[in-house]
Amino acid sequence: MSDEPKFTDEQLEQARLLFAKPWDFRTSVTDMANLPEIGNTEIAFAGRSNVGKSSLINALTGRKGLARTSSTPGRTQMLNFFSADDAPLTIVDMPGYGYAQAPKELVEAWTNLVFAYLRGRPTLRRVFLLIDSRHGIKTIDEEAMSLLDKAAVIYQVVLTKSDKIKPPALTRLIDETLAKLAKRPASYPEVIATSSEKGKGLAELRAEIDQLVKN
Numbered sequence: 001m002s003d004e005p006k007f008t009d010e011q012l013e014q015a016r017l018l019f020a021k022p023w024d025f026r027t028s029v030t031d032m033a034n035l036p037e038i039g040n041t042e043i044a045f046a047g048r049s050n051v052g053k054s055s056l057i058n059a060l061t062g063r064k065g066l067a068r069t070s071s072t073p074g075r076t077q078m079l080n081f082f083s084a085d086d087a088p089l090t091i092v093d094m095p096g097y098g099y100a101q102a103p104k105e106l107v108e109a110w111t112n113l114v115f116a117y118l119r120g121r122p123t124l125r126r127v128f129l130l131i132d133s134r135h136g137i138k139t140i141d142e143e144a145m146s147l148l149d150k151a152a153v154i155y156q157v158v159l160t161k162s163d164k165i166k167p168p169a170l171t172r173l174i175d176e177t178l179a180k181l182a183k184r185p186a187s188y189p190e191v192i193a194t195s196s197e198k199g200k201g202l203a204e205l206r207a208e209i210d211q212l213v214k215n
């Protein structure tokens with residue numbers, strides 16, 4: 001991959017402005033019947049429980065308490081919708097998968113809701129699939145990728161908590177991740193490394209999202 005920055009300063013600035021809007025929580029849903037009406041371009045954050053989905057949404061919007069964060073895995077078992085007045089984008093925090101104590105019925109309910117949402121949401125432009133930098137892609141993430149491939153929704157891997165590993169290990173992880181993604185039909189062939197805690201990769205991720213809204 002080239003070292004040229006992917007985005008111009010102007011694009012980064014436009015994206016910063018989008019995320020500087022007054023983002024707010026709209027609604028939580030546990031079934032398809034209650035989805036908000038189709039409208040804005042939508043993007044969603046998915047990933048295993050505790051990977052840092054809510055933290056990333058808070059960091060992107062600069063609003064600490066926007067998406068609930070917790071160190072108790074599996075708290076967010078709903079689709080949570082966020083929007084901002086006059087922003088042409090809706091952000092969805094998806095329920096985390098793969099927490100150890102999940103009973104079988106809950107896993108099934110997760111799969112059904114998530115698959116129905118992925119299949120039935122024409123405005124959903126991309127899913128950002130979060131992977132913990134310390135762990136890389138695990139079997140459970142491969143299962144989520146298969147679901148996304150089956151739903152034919154484009155997904156892009158975002159590495160989280162990159163402050164937790166050293167730069168050479170991160171470079172290796174990015175290469176390994178890209179190699180795994182190459183075999184996946186609906187995957188987007190780029191990876192963004194982020195740290196919600198240190199702010200790393202956030203401007204780039206905002207710009208990636210802003211381009212989806214504009215194109």
Ligand code: GTP
Nearest residue numbers: 049050051052053054055070074076096195196197
């Ligand atoms: P569920 O809603 O349970 O699926 O979890 P989640 O994916 O929303 O994770 P959440 O944002 O609640 O973060 C889980 C834990 O990881 C929290 O203790 C966060 O403080 C921590 N965390 C999130 N992002 C980062 C990061 O960039 N760096 C570090 N060091 N810790 C992070």
Ligand code: MG
Nearest residue numbers: 053054068076
């Ligand atoms: Mg969460």
